[in-house]
Amino acid sequence: MSKSEFTDWVSTAPAAKFPLEEGRYHLYVSYGDPFSHRVLLAIAFKSISADVLPIHCVLPIMRDRTWVFSSSDDDVEIEGIRCNDPLYNSSSIREFYDRCQQQQQDFSGAGSYHGLCSVPFLWDSKREVIVNNDSAMLSEMMETVFATNDNDFDFRLRPSSKLQQIDKLNRFIDDRLNRGVWHCAMAQPGDEQEIEKRKIFEALDYLDKKLATSRFLCGKLPTEPDLRLFTTAIRFDAIYYDLFGCNTKRIADYPHLRNWLRDLYQWQSGNVSVPATVKEVHMRLLHYVNLTELNPTRRLPLDEALAFQLEPLSPTSPRQFMTSSPLPSPRDSYSPQSASPDIASSPVESPRQLSPLMVKGFDLLAPHDRELLAAPQPETPTQAV
Numbered sequence: 001m002s003k004s005e006f007t008d009w010v011s012t013a014p015a016a017k018f019p020l021e022e023g024r025y026h027l028y029v030s031y032g033d034p035f036s037h038r039v040l041l042a043i044a045f046k047s048i049s050a051d052v053l054p055i056h057c058v059l060p061i062m063r064d065r066t067w068v069f070s071s072s073d074d075d076v077e078i079e080g081i082r083c084n085d086p087l088y089n090s091s092s093i094r095e096f097y098d099r100c101q102q103q104q105q106d107f108s109g110a111g112s113y114h115g116l117c118s119v120p121f122l123w124d125s126k127r128e129v130i131v132n133n134d135s136a137m138l139s140e141m142m143e144t145v146f147a148t149n150d151n152d153f154d155f156r157l158r159p160s161s162k163l164q165q166i167d168k169l170n171r172f173i174d175d176r177l178n179r180g181v182w183h184c185a186m187a188q189p190g191d192e193q194e195i196e197k198r199k200i201f202e203a204l205d206y207l208d209k210k211l212a213t214s215r216f217l218c219g220k221l222p223t224e225p226d227l228r229l230f231t232t233a234i235r236f237d238a239i240y241y242d243l244f245g246c247n248t249k250r251i252a253d254y255p256h257l258r259n260w261l262r263d264l265y266q267w268q269s270g271n272v273s274v275p276a277t278v279k280e281v282h283m284r285l286l287h288y289v290n291l292t293e294l295n296p297t298r299r300l301p302l303d304e305a306l307a308f309q310l311e312p313l314s315p316t317s318p319r320q321f322m323t324s325s326p327l328p329s330p331r332d333s334y335s336p337q338s339a340s341p342d343i344a345s346s347p348v349e350s351p352r353q354l355s356p357l358m359v360k361g362f363d364l365l366a367p368h369d370r371e372l373l374a375a376p377q378p379e380t381p382t383q384a385v
Contacts, residue, residue, distance in 0.1 A: 208257045
């Protein structure tokens, strides 16, 4: 993956190039994209409101390998998320990169930017330029700049006392898992892919053992490595196991990783709601429909179980007695009657059971794509390794 070209920083200093001003900056993301998800989790844990930082989402289905928006006439909403650009009514994020390039080079002309147009990115609506499109830097910026730190439940995702441990785990998780699943997916079948798979499952084995004696990766509270691991773990059984060929074991087969995932998913302190960042339809469409090199038929999985429906932890789970957290969480006072609807174990109707291609009346695919997907399909959408 290429190094980001946009690495400026918003600052609270009044003379800064990009001073912090309410409503000036806008974050553009994909709820299906794991690197956008990393930033969305940081926003959730730091309780950053939409007044401070508005968030705008692209469609989960790309066109010509480009992130796109619905038009203002379509008013598309998927899982409660509108997928348009309220600032300029743009058709794709390339328009932002082109506009930024034009501002920087002081010339006009469409198609002036030739680099990778990626999400997430932070947009300065006053200067009309991209401030930053590096997910790791954006996550850190959420804590150090945009968070107000004025609520009773505030804690640090990068506490200074654990920075060395956090940075080491961040590099390990990013290389072995966040990007490792993609290395496995794109590797040549055979020895090359087996090497990549071995790296993934050696990392999962290590983390499972680590979580046997620690509620989270760096202690009693979630930190940045937990958020990075979460974005891969929540997609693993439902997407990476089958579509990416990472099929040695599932997260469900790891007792401590499984419970850690359920624990973090249920985390609710102050205004934090991790389930609000998990959008199943966005995730599935992004991977199964766009990655035609892995899924040429673009067929969506039709399994009955909701892979993203995580049951609450049992009151007798060993994690219950690992440590007493200074922040309240459903894990600390669970009862089946009081479980949040977002994490309740009772089955709910999946949008896929209604139609894998229609969400709230919006036709997600072009007519020729619908015809392709209506044709007889093989039993499995991918070649399992």
